[in-house]
Amino acid sequence: VEPPKKTERKKRWFWLLPAALLGLIAGIVIALHYVPGYQYNRGVACLERQQYQEAEKRLLRAVSLSPNNVSYLNRLSGCYYLMGEWEKAKEVCLKTIELEGSNEEAYRRLVLLYEKNKDYEAINTLIQSCSDREIRSRYGDYLADPPTFDPAGGLYYQKQNVKLIGNAAGTVYYTLDGATPTEESDVYTAPVAMESGSHVLKAFFVNAYGVKSDVVTENYYIDVTVPTAPTVTPASGEYAYPTQIEVDLPEEGTVYYTTDGSQPDANSQVYENPIWMPVGYSKFRFVVVSPGGITGEETKMQYTLNLHPVLNTEAAQNRLLLNLKDAGILSDIQGSIEGKNGQNRYLYRYPLTVNENHYYLYREYYEEADGSTTATPNRYVVNYISGECYRIEQQPDGTYKLYHIDPKEKTDETTPESRSGNNP
Secondary structure, eight states, X not given: OOOXXXXXXXXXXXXXXXXXXXXXXXXXXXXXXXXXXXXXXXXXXXXXXXXXXXXXXXXXXXXXXXXXXXXXXXXXXXXXXXHTOHHHHHHHHHHHHHHOTTOHHHHHHHHHXXXXXXXXXXXXXXHHTOOOHHHHHHTGGGOOOOOEEESOSEEESSOEEEEEEOSSSEEEEEESBSOOOOTTSEEOOSOXXXXXXXXXXXXXXXXXXXXXXXXXXXXXXXXXXXXXXXXXXXXXXXXXXXXXXXXXXXXXXXXXXXXXXXXXXTTSEEOOSOEEOXXXXXXXXXXXXXXXXXXXXXXXXXXXXXXXXXXXXXXXXXXXXXXXXXXXXXXSTTOBOTTOSSEEEEEEEEEEEETTEEEEEEEEEEEOTTSOEEEEEEEEEEETTXXXXXXXXXOTTSOEEEEEOOSSOXXXXXXXXXXXXXXX
């Protein structure tokens, strides 16, 4: 058999090459049919040419190949929006949000779609379900959140003016008698005044689009009972011996007092223990302030304490300095201390009685060379009749013990007085 001629072989290749190229192209076309990115890009190109039917076909194919790609879904919903297929656009947007709860494009398109039908309830429901703060803020005007109460419900010891705050432009309706509010109820325009008693405050919010919030309830208990004037003993008058001023402490509240004639309040001196009456004329004013800050009625007391002492406070102080020097505690009566640059100072506080004997009380301070002072733990008393000097300590039960100022035995104690008093 003779081999084919050269011209015949050329004819065969001439027909085989085009067939191979056509097969290759067909294979590529078939392969591209299964490439989601290719289908998506073709769909976008069709959208730009306003070929919406072809764009829908391409984008649907891309979504079928990659169903969780939110970019593909957003393009598809946009395509349906431009085609006027709004229900289909909503469906795709909702699916997008299921996949990505913070997809702003899907929320924006849904809001536009609901607005077309004036379905503001649906917008409120949609944005309420969104956990993304930025998106909630952007569409906050559509929300109808329950109003907030400032202050919140609870027990208060003074009158309250409660603010009802809506989340956006709109109207708050409320009731104070426990009834469920409606749009026929009172409209909130100013803080709601809460007087003494029990109050059930209910309210709801209607936004500018007519969407209503849920009704919220807060309970308020206002107790503005004014405390009674405190009971103070002894009675106002003149006294010849050191005397303690005592106040009956209330079950609730705090007692405050002043001695300068000013009105006492919660910023004044707190009464905690009996007060030794000052020498001469004094004026006390006492009040009780409730836990809620309500100031009660006032008790005014006036006293004159005339001791008729043998020693005045300055002479008694000199007697104390001599005793401390004799005991070796001080180097001289100026208060100098051996081995220290500073000096002790003794400040008169008030008269007091221990074991039926009457004394002046002095508090010890150490004064540095630069003039700065520090209180020491030591307190001393001087009998203003006999001039006897003692170191004094108050016991946990409120009674006092006196100790002789002695260089050898500084802890000899006398019998403690049976009465209690405030810390000297």
